[in-house]
Amino acid sequence: MTTWTQRLAELGLRLPEVARPVASYAPAVRSGDHVHTAGQLPFVEGALAATGKLGAEVTVEEGQRLARVCVLNALAAVDGVVGLDAVSGVVKVVGFVASAPGFTAQPTVLNGASELLGEVFGSAGTHARSAVGVAELPLGAPVEVELVAEVSTHS
Structure with a gap:
């Protein structure tokens, strides 16, 4: 088994x-x-990969790529606590998108995160999700993602 x-x-x-x-x-x-x-x-190697707001300085496609980076960082955080291979599934994802006025494609941006979880975990990556538009994020980041993973009780 892989x-x-x-x-x-x-x-x-x-x-x-x-x-x-x-x-x-x-x-x-x-x-x-x-x-x-x-x-x-x-963050990529300690620096933000981009700054700005979706619908202004950042495109939807770039936002999707940044959401993928956020998920990799979240998985690294999980790995640091229990080891990635202890994950039995992804339960919940919450994504925040720094949005210019009138921008409403937050769910499309967060698809970058959700699709990566599906690529890695298959059906175990299917999760509930919230995609929230916000005025600002820390350090001027365009996207922020958090997740809840279910893990083996033996980890």
Whole structure:
């Protein structure tokens, strides 16, 4: 059976280092059989991959790519707590999209995150989701994603 770590490699992806918190919080916390991540920004090697708002400086396609980066950072946070291969499924994703006035394609932007979870976890990546438009995000990030993963009770 292929592990989630092997599946990432098959997709040509690797987990980044766990993003350092930008304030006073933990990147992820286990509670029973769930790991809850903090909101993850699109950090690549310690720097934001982009800044700006969807519908102004950032396109929907770029937002989808950034949402994928956020999910990889969230999975790295999960990996740091229990190991990625302990994940039995993704339960919930919440995405925040910095939105210019009138921008309403938040769900389309967050599809980047959801689709990546499906690519990695297959049916175990099917999750409930909220896509929320906001005026601003920390550090001027365009997208922020958090998730809840169910994990093996033996991890």
